[in-house]
Amino acid sequence: MGGFAIRRQQLTLGLGWPNLISVGRILLVPLLVALVLSEDRGAAYAAAAIFLAGALSDGLDGYLARRYGTRTSTGEWLDPLADKVFVAAPLVALSALGRFPVWVAVVILVREVGVTLLRAMLGRRGIAMPASNLAKWKTSFQLLAITLYLLPLASGWTPVRLGVLAVALGLTISTGIDYVLRSMRLRGVAPPPPQEKRP
Structure with a gap:
């Protein structure tokens, strides 16, 4: 009964709970920025808390969509859009304040936009390109790096920040290249990866 009630309420609302969570994540962006x-210490902690809540909500909407079988065509583009906006907004704000390396922010944003466009082009041809396991690690390290830069931490945390950021940057670049190669193979442009020869 619970699942039926949720699905019926989703029909009434038009979007469904998973998509409403994605919309809520987008609506939090102006407050986060x-x-x-504001460059206030208390506000910095609040921004980090909101960012973490938004990151956790991404897992929640995915769980609800799978649990109640409510995956929709709207959710297929709305959830990735919410993710990109929620990551891009604090990166731009922190970079504008000089608290985040601008060139790293540019690399991350270019990669995210590029992969989104690749998926959109493949989607028009009916080809799906799901996220790889490495890309999921990339997302985790990106979120952790941004959280560390949002927090007003003491200078002793600088090596930790830089270390996490370096891993996030490496995964961002490597997964971006991987997506390009995968998209080329899916479109029949690039040859498949070489197979190991068995003795």
Whole structure:
């Protein structure tokens, strides 16, 4: 009965709970940016808390969609859009304040936009390109790096910040290249990866 009630309420709302969570994540962006730009210590902690809540909500909407079988065509583009906006907004705000390396932010944003466009082009041809396991690790390290830069941490945390950021950057670049190669193979442009020869 619970699952039926949720699905019926989703029909009434039009979007469904998973998509409403994605919309909520987007609506939090202006508040998140305002808190970052205020350059207040308390606001910085609040911004980090909101960012973490948004990151956790991404897993929640995915769980609800799978649990109640409510995956929709709207959710297929809305959830990735919410993810990209929620990551891009604090990166731009932190970079504008000089608290985040601009060139790293550019690399991350270019990669995210590029992969989104690749998926959209493949989707028009009916080809799906799901996220790889390495890409999921990339997302985790990106979120952790951004959280560390949102927090007003002491200078002793600088090596930790830089270390996490270096891993996030490496995964961002490597997974971006992987997506390009995968998309080329899916479109029949690039040859398949070489197979190991068995003795």
